Amino acid sequence: MLQKSGFKISSVKCLFFKLGRAVLTTESFELSTNGDSRALILALAVSKLFLEVESSLSPTQTMTLLLRGVPALPSVRSNFYLVRPHVCSISTSSDLPLSSSSSLSPKPLRPALRDRIFYRAPYASLRHPFSSPPTPRAAPGDVLQDAGATAAVLAGAYAFVFSFEYLARRKLIQQNLSRKLVHVFSGLLFMVSWPIFRYPFALYLISLQDSTSTEARYFASLVPLVNCLRLVIHGLSLASDEGLIKSVTREGKPEELLRGPLYYVLVLILCALVFWRESPVGVISLAMMCGGDGVADIIGRRFGSIKLPYNQHKSWAGSISMFIFGFLISIGCASNHHRGYINGMLYYYSIFGYFQLDWAWTVRKVALVSLVATVVESLSTTDVIDDNISVPLVSMAAAFVSFGY
Numbered sequence: 244m245l246q247k248s249g250f251k252i253s254s255v256k257c258l259f260f261k262l263g264r265a266v267l268t269t270e271s272f273e274l275s276t277n278g279d280s281r282a283l284i285l286a287l288a289v290s291k292l293f294l295e296v297e298s299s300l301s302p303t304q305t306m307t308l309l310l311r312g313v314p315a316l317p318s319v320r321s322n323f324y325l326v327r328p329h330v331c332s333i334s335t336s337s338d339l340p341l342s343s344s345s346s347l348s349p350k351p352l353r354p355a356l357r358d359r360i361f362y363r364a365p366y367a368s369l370r371h372p373f374s375s376p377p378t379p380r381a382a383p384g385d386v387l388q389d390a391g392a393t394a395a396v397l398a399g400a401y402a403f404v405f406s407f408e409y410l411a412r413r414k415l416i417q418q419n420l421s422r423k424l425v426h427v428f429s430g431l432l433f434m435v436s437w438p439i440f441r442y443p444f445a446l447y448l449i450s451l452q453d454s455t456s457t458e459a460r461y462f463a464s465l466v467p468l469v470n471c472l473r474l475v476i477h478g479l480s481l482a483s484d485e486g487l488i489k490s491v492t493r494e495g496k497p498e499e500l501l502r503g504p505l506y507y508v509l510v511l512i513l514c515a516l517v518f519w520r521e522s523p524v525g526v527i528s529l530a531m532m533c534g535g536d537g538v539a540d541i542i543g544r545r546f547g548s549i550k551l552p553y554n555q556h557k558s559w560a561g562s563i564s565m566f567i568f569g570f571l572i573s574i575g576c577a578s579n580h581h582r583g584y585i586n587g588m589l590y591y592y593s594i595f596g597y598f599q600l601d602w603a604w605t606v607r608k609v610a611l612v613s614l615v616a617t618v619v620e621s622l623s624t625t626d627v628i629d630d631n632i633s634v635p636l637v638s639m640a641a642a643f644v645s646f647g648y
């Protein structure tokens with residue numbers, strides 16, 4: 244582990260773990276303790292370390308320090324007084340018997356921000372804050388790992404679609420339901436596979452490796468790219484794959500592959516390349532396209548007797564399920580990781596340390612994105628612009644406005 248300011252990160256981290264729950268990631272320090280006085284000593288140690296790190300950040304980078312359970316006493320505050328507030332947002336939990344001003348920054352943060360855990364939108368060129376050289380280029384072993392991950396996910400994709408081909412061909416499942424289940428799960432399972440590309444969780448925890456590798460996204464994007472080529476080849480009838488056509492088309496016509504399914508995999512490529520696992524925007528957009536739109540069709544066809552006043556082809560049941568499932572798949576079913584539990588895609592990615600979010604704030608933002616996506620999906624414009632284009636693009640725009648990159 245790299246030495247920095249005389250403290251070994253791993254020892255600080257281990258000590259933190261003994262004193263309480265601490266997460267020391269490339270994006271943030273989060274120290275949650277039971278107020279143990281020794282935690283204050285460590286918090287001072289981290290604060291000195293933090294100032295060192297903070298001074299090495301480029302103007303566009305931000306870091307986060309969250310001290311939960313550590314009294315915001317003057318001695319702690321003074322260590323942060325020099326921090327540039329626009330670079331470093333520091334907060335302490337407001338549910339502690341703290342001094343009146345629980346903000347540690349020179350000027351009190353806006354009340355709405357005081358207890359938010361800011362996340363840095365880490366990006367490909369992110370320098371590991373504790374390493375003096377830039378993140379090293381991929382080592383041969385990393386490339387092999389990514390190539391292996393690509394092969395495994397490609398095989399999974401083929402097996403996944405083939406299983407629905409089999410069920411549809413044996414008429415064990417209706418063709419429409421098969422298409423919708425492939426629609427719902429293939430994109431979500433693709434997202435679930437992203438952490439296996441470079442720096443798996445275990446390695447990340449042990450070595451605090453930078454989890455935002457650049458090359459990994461290109462390897463991951465090969466999976467939808469290969470499926471894109473497959474759809475084009477069979478959509479143009481350059482080759483025939485009755486099973487594929489049966490499992491992902493409405494009427495069993497090859498040219499249908501060049502519409503909904505093709506747009507769908509193109510969006511997967513876009514999200515993997517542009518947002519990858521570094522930004523909530525891609526995760527939320529795919530949750531809306533795969534989970535929300537997919538379930539809207541399944542529920543709407545079955546229970547959608549009450550149509551929308553402005554679109555007789557869509558129903559309240561379909562739209563409400565779009566909102567609910569888009570939201571739940573994005574963030575899960577609770578809003579406070581202290582008391583409830585969160586099991587959506589955003590929390591899945593936060594477990595790996597890709598971003599840290601203020602969940603109470605995030606719940607509101609994801610609900611807003613889900614509402615916007617639901618309204619767009621319910622419009623009759625989807626007859627002109629496929630909702631595999633309109634829903635994810637509008638979700639990206641709404642999520643970008645809410646979360647930034």
Ligand SMILES: C/C(=C\COP(=O)(O)O)CCC[C@H](C)CCC[C@H](C)CCCC(C)C
Nearest residue numbers: 399400403426429432433467491503504507
């Ligand atoms: C059926 C699909 C879209 C149709 O949309 P709509 O017209 O109903 O609105 C989805 C097509 C999926 C494609 C054939 C396969 C995509 C696989 C994915 C890139 C990787 C999945 C990996 C995972 C491990 C299963």
Ligand SMILES: Nc1ccn([C@@H]2O[C@H](COP(=O)(O)OP(=O)(O)O)[C@@H](O)[C@H]2O)c(=O)n1
Nearest residue numbers: 539540543544547556557558561562621630
């Ligand atoms: N909000 C929605 C969405 C779909 N649906 C139902 O699902 C069917 C297919 O919806 P869709 O045209 O959006 O299907 P895809 O374009 O997503 O494949 C509609 O004809 C409705 O019967 C609904 O009732 N309410």
